[in-house]
Amino acid sequence: MNIIKSSKELINESGCFAHVVEVQGELDNSTSPELKGTIDGILAGCHTNLIVDLNSVRFIDSTGLGVLIGALKKIRESDRRLVLVCNVTQILSVFSITGLSKILTICKNLEEAEDALQK
16 A cells, blocks of 8 residues: 655755655554655655655554654754644544654644744
């Protein structure tokens, strides 16, 4: 199952400032490796911030959370930023229950995420 709905660069006057990965479906043990591979490829290929759009995700388990935490660690090591886009109640509850909402930047939509990266 392909969980990557789209992947694109965001460009401003300074060039590429963020890469957006839009995820769909269930982010679990069987699909998380695809997201990890996509993120690793982006991070290895260019020095940009990363936005992961989870608004089309219906379910996330510990494997999916692990991929996001791994991405956050890699991004922080190279002075970049990770912003999640999520307005799905079930997914936001998982972030809240696990305490990840305290360490992840989570925005409701892409426009908010772009603004968060510009600050």
